[in-house]
Amino acid sequence: MKKLIRVTTIPLSLDKLLGEQLRFMNGHFDLTAVAAEEEELKRVARKYGVKYFHVEMTRQITPIKDLRAVWKMYRFLRKESPEIIHTHTPKAGLVGMLAGFLAGVPVRAHTVAGLPLLETSGAKRKVLNFVEWFTYRCATHVYPNSFGLKQIILNEKFCNPTKLKVIGKGSSNGIDTEFFNRSHISEDARVTLRNELGISEKDFVFIFVGRLVKDKGINELVKAFCELRNSRDFTFSNNGIDLSNVKLLLVGPLEQELDPLSPETIAEIEKNFNIITTGYRDDVRPYFALSDVLVFPSYREGFPNVVLQAGSMELPAIVTDINGCNEIIKDGENGLIVPAKNSDQLLKAMRKVFDPELRNRLKSNSRTEIVSNYRREIVWNALLEEYGKLLSQNR
Structure with missing residues (x-):
């Protein structure tokens, strides 16, 4: 079974942003969830029945800690040799896409679910702009989760348009419409x-x-x-x-x-x-x-x-x-x-x-x-179909 690595900065994002999508994808891939906060990561991995690997990441700008995270992620990816690494959240994107690029992972996908930098200015904005551009540069595919976000990325010239695609009609995960009834x-x-x-x-x-x-x-x-x-x-x-x-x-x-x-x-x-x-x-x-x-x-x-x-x-x-x-x-x-x-x-x-x-x-x-x-099944199947296309292109 082909290997899929899903990465977020903290386990709460794995749980709340992806949730049962992890279990669904684990039925089609050998999936490993990666995040910081090891004990909480263990809990989330058990909840959805997936494997996990702990990489400590921060949500702030911390160059030394970030380099350590890239090194640990790189060694893990070299050992596992996955076909796909898919990241969510800004820091996980930076760490995962750079490590994936260095490790030669063939499909490096990053989902963009918002751009906090839009409400910043000055030197901090320049730093965040560079980080965003660099993350997309290391990725093979970038998935904004809305069409408006895609246009913002194009306007800011963060990414080559050929890398950009919105899955379905948007959303990273859809929702459980039976639960929210x-x-x-x-x-x-x-x-x-x-x-x-x-x-x-x-x-x-x-x-x-x-x-x-x-x-x-x-x-x-x-x-x-x-x-x-x-x-x-x-x-x-x-x-x-x-x-x-x-x-x-x-x-x-x-x-x-x-x-x-x-x-x-x-x-x-x-x-x-x-x-x-x-x-x-x-x-x-x-x-x-x-x-x-x-x-x-x-x-x-x-x-x-x-x-x-x-x-x-x-x-x-x-x-x-x-x-x-x-x-x-x-x-x-x-x-x-x-x-x-x-x-x-x-x-x-x-x-x-x-x-x-x-x-x-x-x-x-x-x-x-x-x-x-936006039923979650619609979004999940659209992403699964996209994975299939990406893998066929890399044979």
Whole structure:
């Protein structure tokens, strides 16, 4: 059986970004998962029934540690002689593609699921640009997980166009549309969670799921929500909405280290009883099930799983006009699209979805779009077919 090496910087990415895809591919290849954090890597490998190899990698710019990681990866690849190495996440891409190039691995594939460098500038931006260009240079094939991301890569001249391809209609893994199904959340469970969170049945709930950081648009979201609650010039009586019953539910960890929220936003989240935070939750389905609209005002994405998950749970979405988001959401069909970093336009969209006719139309189209194009089986089989093509070209 041909050997396939899948690499991410940390095991959490193997688990959350790829998950059952590892088990699926292991049925067609002799698969080894590679990441840092050895004990956690062991757990993830056991979970999906695959082999593993530990290479310590960091998520920061650490030249000495990175060279050690390349050397260890190179020795492993020379020993194993795999037909394919496939990397995800920036540092794993740099280490894996360079080591794969030096070891002579015939197929060196790198998936791009976002470009953090887009929100940087100055010397750091130049360094990150070079790292991205160098990673793609060492790869034989580069797979942006959205068409918008592909265009950004072309615009930045990071890669020869002949190396670039989007698998299927986008996404690195698709989603389990059977798991993300509203019917699995009972009414009793929904009511219980509402009571725990202090949300009544008459409340209208906007939900955000993800890291609570600046790049996710949380500053703009909190500002728009507060202005919405304080509106005096907009009447919702015809739609049966009472502004005092509007809530914002933030599901995800607060990360103030690398990309902090403004002090004003933090203060508002802490003091505003109508903004409810839960921290990280492993299963977000119950939170989607009690909500009315997803708001996802991110500045940059690859192909956001949250938007796929919400759609599969029959939830309309307000998203920003960025790659990935504007490929999943069709404005006016299964959600609304607004400019990034614009709280005024975000506020207008949040007001707009109070219209029950519009909201019901968006809701009725949400799951259909996801099931038709982004079921995980569709994405997995498209990638498996791509592997087959790559191997046949290298015979």
